[in-house]
Amino acid sequence: MEHRPYRLAEEFDHYLGDPHDPGEVFSYARCADLDDREEFPADICRRFEEWGLPEQYVPVEYGGRLRDYEQVLQLVRAVARRDLTCAIGHGKTYLGGVCVWVAGSAEQGARLGADIIAGVPVSLGLTERAHGSDLLAGDVRTDDEAPDDSGHWLVSGEKWLINNATRGSVLSLLTRTRPDGGPRGFSVLLVDKRELDADTYRHLPKIRTLGIRGADISGIAFDGARVPKGALVGAEGAGLEIVLKALQLTRTMCAALSLGAGDHGLRLGLDFAEERELYGRRLVDLPQARHVLTGAAADVLLHEAVALVAARAVQAQTAELGVTSAVTKYLLPTGTDRVLADLTGLLGARAFLKGVHADGRFQKLVRDHRLVGLFDGNTLVNLNSLVNQFRSLVRGFRRGTGDTAGAGVACDLTAPLPPLDPSRLSLIARHGSGMTASLPASVDEITRRAARNPALAPVAEAARRLLAVTTAVHTDMEEYQGVLTEVPPAAFEAARRYTLCWAGAACLGLWTHSTDHVRDDPATGPLWRDGLWLHTVLDRLLRRLGEPAAAGEETYEDLLGALRAARTEGRLFSLLPQRTPERQPATTGGAAGGSERTSC
The missing domain is CATH 1.10.540.10 (Acyl-CoA dehydrogenase/oxidase, N-terminal domain)
Known part of the structure; x- marks a missing residue:
């Protein structure tokens, strides 16, 4: 394919x-x-x-x-x-x-x-030093009766811990436009610093961070900066809604950061295990090392499957992106941190050293990725977003509602995607999640296939167990469906378990809709045939849901074989690995230049 x-x-x-x-x-x-x-x-x-x-x-x-x-x-x-x-x-x-x-x-x-x-850097100004993720508490404001008689907003206040705050020439700025604030008291202004009087704003010093040390993490302070009224994005007072809808897109795309980190970390761990000799044997031949590698490999494929479906759901299930983005932004950063932590145990001291193994890339990778979970809403923010939707999610699952047709498109890698219609973005998935509503149909489909192919029987059994757990999780969620403030820890735990169920539904949907298109690929076929990657992924999810194991050592050994084959052949370990094209001269402008531009 x-x-x-x-x-x-x-x-x-x-x-x-x-x-x-x-x-x-x-x-x-x-x-x-x-x-x-x-x-x-x-x-x-x-x-x-x-x-x-x-x-x-x-x-x-x-x-x-x-x-x-x-x-x-x-x-x-x-x-x-x-x-x-x-x-x-x-x-x-x-x-x-x-x-x-x-x-x-x-x-x-x-x-x-x-x-x-043209290469102009752009930034997003949301957080403030005193308020963090509490956007409704923001103090950056338009003064008094703004917009003033000259047709400008007068902006004052400070945004802090902003990526590209100093380098960026243009800033999407969330600002208080009503003195008393509230849900309709904030607006988004597209501020072009090139048009501001130099004495009405200043950049705050770069913050020294443990990870992404070279990034421009700084801030900006305004003092009566005159911003044209035409800079207003959308309607006045709609700023919070605009930002929350925009974050659904950005949280989904943040998955790319965790995917890349997982790719890099897994390859570093595998290279080390293949090359390191211990007790007269290569590390990769020791059972515990193989256990760590196969677990990490299964998680990397799990994250890739979720990200593939979520990215396609941006266009295929736009109205449910409030659920999809929260699940994705919670699962992938936390899951990749876990993968890197497991691989740290494999590398031992070399995971922390510079200039000893792989030029110290692993320690930099771990430092850098720790910050990804904080971007565009941290772990608790995303889980809380799901708690706020428990009522519609429970009702939708029991009724089988939600955008199930869109879920099918998101899971079918050959299905054409509709253009994104931003007007369909919604803060709440009003009819539930079409992805989890599709789970029973996916379980039925893999059960039918298992009747024809006995090798799929353990995968089908794992799928049925996932459905049973998912039903129980929705029962747990019902107890907290009216909670809006002072959310108890048990509600966050229910939300965490829900993310695992959603991920399982997405993986099952991806396999049932796409396996016929890719299982005969000479590179990826071993992962897709007989549900190998799906089996290990379901096993990982069920264990995290407190269930007994669903896959044995022999299944993980098959996964390790696929992982090592990808390394030997110089391929990315992936559900759909890339091919290797002929190298193009750098002067052609690459894939986005010349005749190749039409393929984008």
Whole structure:
């Protein structure tokens, strides 16, 4: 199966050159040096722009090439697989523009799109020093009777811990436009710092962070800055709603950061295990090392399956993105942190050292990824978002409602995606989750296939167990469906368990809808045939739900065989691994230049 987002990401990766070559601009050695000096990777970002990556951040209606959100996911994943600082520093421009893509005017979209394509960094100004994730407590405001008689907003206050606050020329700014605030007391302004009086704003110092040390994590303070009324994005007072809808897109795309980190960490761990000798044997031959590697490999595939479905659901299940994005933003950062922690035990001291194994890349990777869980709503924020939707989720699951047709499209990698309609974004999935509502049908389908293929019988049994647990989890959720404030810990635990059930439903849907298209691929076939990857993934989910194991050692040994084969053949260990195209000269502009631009 030829999957276009994977193919484009491979072409981009090929254009960036061999990361092991210290002479390349985007090499591991260069990234380590920049990290040591806490310096922004400006030269590397220019390399992205030469290829045309910023065009992929801009929807086609505003002059860019963004038609398929999985394409953005795979491109950013390719960057994150090499270095998270670069992915976060450059990808912030996409996050900064989303409020305009959700609610801006055609003129704003076209102007911002042109800036982004030209390489202008954009930022998103939400958090404040005293309030953190509590956006309703924000103090950045428009003074008194603003907009004033001159036709400008007068903006004052400070935003802090903002990615690209200093480097960014344009800022999507959440600001208080009613003195008493409240849900309708905030608006989004598209602030162009190039048009402000220099004495009405100042940049706050860069914050020294443990991870992504080279990123521009700083802040900005305004003192009566005159911002034109035309900078208002959407309606006055709709700022909080716009931001929350925009975060549904950004949280889903943050999955790319965790996917890239998982790819990198798993490869470092496997390389170490294959090369390290201990007690007269290679580490990979020791049972505990194999156990760690196979568990990490299964989790990496689990995360990839969830991210694939979630990215497609942006367009296929837009009205349910409030659920999808919260599940994805909770599961992938926390799950990848767990993968890296497990691999740390495998590498031992070398996981913490620089200049000993793989130029110290693992310790940098761990430091960098720890921050991903904080972006665009932390773990508790995303779980709380799910708690707020318990009522509709429970009702929808019991009635079998939700966008089940959209779930089928999201899970079928060959199905064409409709264009994104931002007007369908909703803060609440009013009819429940079509993904979990589709779970019974997926279980029936794999049970039917198991009747024809006995090798699928244990996978079908695991699927039936998942359905039973999912039903029980929804019963638990019912107890907390009216909770809005002072959420008890048990409600968060129910939300955590729900994310695992949703992930299982997505994985089952992906396998039942897509396996016929990919199981005969010579590279990926072993993962898809007889449900190998699905079996291990369901086992991992059921164990985290407190259930007995659903897969034995022999199943994980088969998974390890696929993992090692990918390494031997120089492939990415993935559900849909990339092919290796002929190298294009750097002067052609890569996949986004010349005749290849039409394939985007």
